[in-house]
Amino acid sequence: MANTPHGGILKDLVARDEKISAELKEESHSLPGIVLTERQLCDLELITNGGFSPLEGFMNERDYTSVVETLRLADGALFPIPITLDVSRETVERLSMVPGARITLRDPRDDEPLAIFTVEDVYTPDRVKEAINVYGADDPAHPSVSYLRNRVQDLYIGGKVQAIQPPSHFDYVALRYTPSELRSHFKKLSWRKVVAFQTRNPMHRAHRELTVRAARQRQANVLIHPVVGLTKPGDVDHYTRVRVYEAIMAKYPNGMGHLALLPLAMRMAGPREAVWHAIIRKNYGATHFIVGRDHAGPGKNSQGKDFYGPYDAQDLVTQYHDELQIEMVPFQQMTYLPSTDEYQPVDEVPKGVQTLDISGTELRRRLRTGAPIPDWFSYDAVVKVLRESYPPRNKQGFVLLLTGLHNSGKDNIAKALQVTLNQQGGRSVSLLLGETVRQELSSELGFSAEDRHLNAQRIAFVAAELTRAGAAVIAAPIAPHERSREAVKDIVLQSGGAGANFFLVHVATPLAHCEKSDRRGLYAKARRGEIKGFTGVDDVYETPEKADITVDVTKQSISEIVHSILLLLETNALL
Ligand SMILES: Nc1ncnc2c1ncn2[C@@H]1O[C@H](COP(=O)(O)OS(=O)(=O)O)[C@@H](OP(=O)(O)O)[C@H]1O
Numbered sequence: 001m002a003n004t005p006h007g008g009i010l011k012d013l014v015a016r017d018e019k020i021s022a023e024l025k026e027e028s029h030s031l032p033g034i035v036l037t038e039r040q041l042c043d044l045e046l047i048t049n050g051g052f053s054p055l056e057g058f059m060n061e062r063d064y065t066s067v068v069e070t071l072r073l074a075d076g077a078l079f080p081i082p083i084t085l086d087v088s089r090e091t092v093e094r095l096s097m098v099p100g101a102r103i104t105l106r107d108p109r110d111d112e113p114l115a116i117f118t119v120e121d122v123y124t125p126d127r128v129k130e131a132i133n134v135y136g137a138d139d140p141a142h143p144s145v146s147y148l149r150n151r152v153q154d155l156y157i158g159g160k161v162q163a164i165q166p167p168s169h170f171d172y173v174a175l176r177y178t179p180s181e182l183r184s185h186f187k188k189l190s191w192r193k194v195v196a197f198q199t200r201n202p203m204h205r206a207h208r209e210l211t212v213r214a215a216r217q218r219q220a221n222v223l224i225h226p227v228v229g230l231t232k233p234g235d236v237d238h239y240t241r242v243r244v245y246e247a248i249m250a251k252y253p254n255g256m257g258h259l260a261l262l263p264l265a266m267r268m269a270g271p272r273e274a275v276w277h278a279i280i281r282k283n284y285g286a287t288h289f290i291v292g293r294d295h296a297g298p299g300k301n302s303q304g305k306d307f308y309g310p311y312d313a314q315d316l317v318t319q320y321h322d323e324l325q326i327e328m329v330p331f332q333q334m335t336y337l338p339s340t341d342e343y344q345p346v347d348e349v350p351k352g353v354q355t356l357d358i359s360g361t362e363l364r365r366r367l368r369t370g371a372p373i374p375d376w377f378s379y380d381a382v383v384k385v386l387r388e389s390y391p392p393r394n395k396q397g398f399v400l401l402l403t404g405l406h407n408s409g410k411d412n413i414a415k416a417l418q419v420t421l422n423q424q425g426g427r428s429v430s431l432l433l434g435e436t437v438r439q440e441l442s443s444e445l446g447f448s449a450e451d452r453h454l455n456a457q458r459i460a461f462v463a464a465e466l467t468r469a470g471a472a473v474i475a476a477p478i479a480p481h482e483r484s485r486e487a488v489k490d491i492v493l494q495s496g497g498a499g500a501n502f503f504l505v506h507v508a509t510p511l512a513h514c515e516k517s518d519r520r521g522l523y524a525k526a527r528r529g530e531i532k533g534f535t536g537v538d539d540v541y542e543t544p545e546k547a548d549i550t551v552d553v554t555k556q557s558i559s560e561i562v563h564s565i566l567l568l569l570e571t572n573a574l575l
Contacts, residue, residue, distance in 0.1 A: 001192055002183040002285030003326060007054030007077055010283060012180050013115075013163040014048050024164045028113035032095040033104035034087060035111065037151075041167060042229035042265035043083050044105060044114060046280070048163040049178040051264070053283045058085035060158025061123040068126075068133045071272065071320075078323050079279065080272040082134065084125070085117070086153040092122055097157055105161065113164050120159040127152070135269055141302040143233055144267045169263075172228075172242050177260040182223075183285040185258065193220035195329055196286035198277050198295075200231040200266065202244040202386060204378040206334040208251055209343035214290060214329045215256060222257040223286055224249065230265040232298065240389040247381035260284070268298035274313035275320055282326045291317050292331040336376050368392060369573070393573040394426070396499030397467030399492045400565065402476040403485060403544060404507030405536045406522060407514040409553035409561075410434075413507060414476040416562045421472050424575065430466050432459055432475040447533050449481065456484035460491035468497035480541040501574060505565060506547035511536045513554050 005011075017024065036044060046052045054077055059067065062074040064082050071080040087097070095103060101119045106112065131138040131145045140146045169176055177185065186194060195214050199207070203224070215222045226245055228238040242261065249259050264280065267273055273296035281289045295313035300306060317328045332345040335355040349355055358366075358377050366373050370392030373383045400417070402410040411433055421429045438445070441458050445451040456479050463473040479485050485504060492502045514536065515523040526534030533539040544550075549568050551561040569575045 002186045002194070003282050003287045005050065005053045005179070005283045006279045006324075009053065010050040010179055010183075011047075011053040011056055012050040012178070013056065013161065014166055014178070015180065017163045020162070021164050024116055024162055025113060027102070028104040028116055028164060031102050031104045031116065033106050033113070034091060034095070035106045035108050036114075038108065039147075039230060039265040040085060040105075041108060041114075042263050044161070045167050045229075045263050047083065047161060048115060048166060049180075051179055051262070051280050051283050052083060053179075055079070055083060057117065057120075057160035058156075058158055059083055060120045061156075064123070064125065064156065064158065068130050071275070078275070078320055080134075080275045081267055081269060082130065084156045085158075086125075086156050088153040089155055091153075092155055092157070097122055107167050110168070112168070114167055115161040115163050117157075117161050118159045119157055122155055122157050124154065125152075125156050134272055135267070135298075136307050137301060139301050139307075141300065142268065142298050142307060144269060144298070167263075171239065172261055175242065175246075175259055175261045176263070177284075179284045182260055186221075186285050189221075189255075191221045193218055193288060194223050194286045195220045195288040195290060196223040196225045196281040196284070197290050198262075198281070198292075199224070199226045200235055200241075202236055202241055202382065203248045204382060205376065206336070206343060208248055210332055210334045210345075211290070212252065212256065213332070213334075213345075214288070218288060218327075218329075220288060221255075222252065223281075223284070224257060224259045225262050225281065225284065225286075226259075227264045227266055228261045229263040232266065232268055236386075237389070240385060243385040244382050247379065247385055250381070251379055266296060268296055270295065270297050270308035271312040271316035274317050275324070278317055278324050278326050278328065282324065286326065288327040288329050289317075290329045290331050293333065295331075338376070341376070364390075370394065391470060391499055393499070393501075394575060395470055396501060396574065397427070397470045397472065397496065398501035398503065398569070398574055399463045399467055399473045399475060399488075399496070400503050400505055401479065401485065401488055402474065402505045402507055403479040403547075404509060405511060405514045405541055406478060406534075407518045407520075408507040408509040409558065410476040410507040412558055413505075413551070413553075413561050413565075414474045416558050417474055417565060420562055420566065421474075427470060427472045428466075429472045429474065430463075432462065432473065432477075434477040437475075437477060447535075447539070452479075452481065453484045453487070456481075456488050457491065460488040461495075463488070464492045464495040464500065467492060467500045468495070470499075478535050478541070480535050480539070482542045482545060485544060501572065503548040503568060503572075504544055504546070506544045506550040507553070508543075508550050509553045 047055050066074045067082045073079050097119050103117045104113045105115045105117050107114050127148050128138050135142045135145050197211050211222045245259050274291050278289045291314050294310045298307050314330050334343045335346045367390045404410045418429050418431050442455045445455050459475050466473050489502045492500050525531045526537040535541050
């Protein structure tokens with residue numbers, strides 16, 4: 001038997017409105033619409049599937065103020081996190097959002113109408129109070145306070161929603177359960193007690209041991225219920241995590257555990273968030289809920305101290321225990337005992353018995369360097385998934401941007417490097433010579449500063465896509481402007497995936513040499529005025545301010561230069 005939903009009734013608005021969804025959809029086409037943010041989309045999904053029961057919409061001013069001040073809705077029901085729909089003043093005016101107005105809420109990914117919202121009120125939130133009461137401090141080091149200050153729009157609109165359809169998902173569809181679906185699943189399997197485990201991190205053996213132990217002690221089953229909506233910036237992406245969870249489910253005793261994904265936008269609100277998580281798990285039918293040490297903690301504040309005490313979350317959940325009607329299971333820190341090859345709660349290990357642990361930082365280091373991760377810590381299948389997503393440096397992609405004057409030798413260095421890297425093997429090597437790019441990608445561009453910048457950005461786009469797939473990219477445009485070279489670096493580092501690396505090589509061969517040895521005669525043509533705006537003749541080449549390495553073919557042979565670039569890669573552990 002699944003647990004009773006919070007407030008007694010599961011507010012499955014999708015099921016409630018199913019009979020009129022076709023009419024609602026028809027109506028939505030003629031209504032003004034707003035495109036939701038990613039966070040609002042996650043919130044709407046949980047409002048309409050019943051995960052946020054007893055909510056039936058976004059909070060009006062009375063509920064919002066009451067939640068911020070007392071952790072309760074205006075009718076007294078416990079609900080610790082404000083669920084609000086923020087819009088700009090301009091939108092409120094443009095769409096005439098007055099009480100009674102109906103508005104279509106649209107999916108930001110495909111513009112599909114998801115719900116119709118009826119405006120109850122429009123109000124100005126007290127952001128400072130919201131930050132202090134909900135997150136504990138008006139400190140922008142807290143990701144939700146920073147979000148509140150920088151991303152949240154001026155006004156909140158309160159009101160109920162009618163569901164047209166749930167947001168569509170194309171990833172891990174079979175693992176996405178609504179509260180009703182999960183409840184049916186528990187019923188089908190005759191699960192009476194279910195211990196839910198919240199996580200936003202990859203799971204290893206210690207997590208498996210602690211959840212199995214929690215379930216055995218209570219003769220319950222386990223629901224692994226990870227968040228795949230929005231988590232803390234910098235977390236492991238959910239694609240990787242779900243593959244990890246799938247791998248670890250196979251390690252549970254037969255029939256004990258079930259994996260379901262939760263499309264929640266976390267707020268990292270520590271104690272209040274733990275109470276909220278308990279309510280959500282109750283709505284999904286769980287009878288027990290594991291609350292961690294520093295549960296949903298955002299890390300350090302701007303003074304370098306933790307935002308919340310390690311047990312604040314457990315204390316607050318305990319405080320509301322009677323109302324919550326879900327049993328809190330305090331997270332037990334598990335540690336490995338090599339002498340008996342088993343895990344035990346840290347506080348139950350007899351004095352003098354050796355224990356082993358690997359910290360998160362150490363694990364990341366081992367993944368980065370390819371160092372072994374022992375069997376006692378994790379499972380081969382889990383490590384394999386993590387290694388695929390976080391390849392060690394010698395498998396990561398990189399971009400070498402060779403910049404220099406025409407005929408500076410950059411093309412010859414690039415080609416020689418390509419051959420040398422191909423000889424080493426292990427990565428596919430791509431060469432983006434200036435002239436090739438001009439022919440294949442930028443044939444309509446000229447040599448104005450703007451066109452050169454655009455050309456550089458196209459190179460960066462291609463290079464980032466290739467590095468993300470683990471390739472070595474050698475790009476050799478003239479790239480005469482600092483701004484363009486910086487742009488290439490930014491694009492590669494931002495879009496090139498977790499392990500993108502960028503190096504700037506300045507081929508600083510003096511102009512006189514470039515010109516004298518130019519067998520194609522381009523400099524001569526430029527001097528005669530037959531080519532206008534030629535770099536080094538009548539157009540500027542800005543010397544790079546921060547090259548990783550500077551080379552010059554009048555001082556070194558091509559093979560010496562290639563060797564020094566290989567040493568640069570070697571020093572960075574990329575070879
Ligand atoms: N006005 C002018 N200035 C500079 N270069 C010129 C110009 N017109 C044509 N070319 C030839 O175009 C080749 C490719 O230039 P790039 O795309 O590398 O230049 S840039 O990075 O966009 O500045 C470049 O060849 P490489 O230096 O061999 O790549 C030049 O030969």
